[in-house]
Amino acid sequence: MPMFKLIQQGKHWLGKLQPCQLCHHDYQAIHSVCQDCWQQLPWACQTVQRQEIPVQIACHYAYPMDRLIQLFKYEQKLYLENLLAGTLLSLNLPKVSAVVPMPISTEKLVQRGYNQSLLLAKHVARHLNVPVWQPITRLKQHSQKGLCRLERIEDIDTQFQMNTSSKLRYRKVLIIDDVITTGSSIRALSQKLEELGCQQINAACVAGAKL
Known part of the structure; x- marks a missing residue:
């Protein structure tokens, strides 16, 4: 052996x-x-519709999953990575060519030290035996407090831009994120991926929050 x-x-x-x-x-x-x-765990293992996009969620955003994600995301409790990624692997994930983690801005990356969605995406990519693909970058994320729903959507749309240095192209991809609420970020990212020629865009999140 x-x-x-x-x-x-x-x-x-x-x-x-x-x-x-x-x-x-x-x-x-x-x-x-x-x-x-x-x-x-507050299992859901279902597909929810957000902004007309189907998204698989492993759990409901309820205790203890909500607290575990907060610890992992904001308090550097990276030992929870295996557990959170494991919930994603419990889903019936589609066959894809690449996994796309939800990008975060450079400011948040410096502040936090890591992109939590990238860490989870690496687990999923190994499981599916496909590469992690990051063709989209995210500009500075502003506070959306006080913005109406339409203003929030427009603000998020302007945050994503294509990485012109990336020449790779994949037709079938899987977006990975930790939590989905309105789905605005996944919708904005999906639109950019479509501009890059992606024909089948799937999405999966550890947890789904109630609207």
Whole structure:
């Protein structure tokens, strides 16, 4: 057996001896948590319509998933990456040519230190055995407080721009994001991907928030 596979198997069984990252009582059984904690997540595993775009969501944006995403996104609790990505892998993901993480602005990237959607997208891409594709960049994200719905949509539309240095093109892609609410960001990103020639654009999120 190749050394790489032996190392991977060793890591897998070592993880089985570690305590659950949520309850800390039982041992890890799946994606760094025990079986009970995994089953008690606010599962949705459904497709929702946002801005006329179908989006697969793994969970409802409810406790404890809402808190877990906040810890991962804003408080650098990167150990939750395996769990959150694992919920995406529980979905019936389509066959695609590439995975596209939701981009964040340079300002947010510097402030946060990482793009949480990119981390999740890498897990999904490995699972699907396809590349991560980032042909779209995001300009500075302004506060939308006080803006009406139409103004919010127009503001988001102006945030995305094509990366002219990217010459790669994929027809079937999967957008990955952590949470979807109105779907404005996914719609704006989808429009830019269509301009690049994407013919089949899918989307999946860890959680879906109520409108």
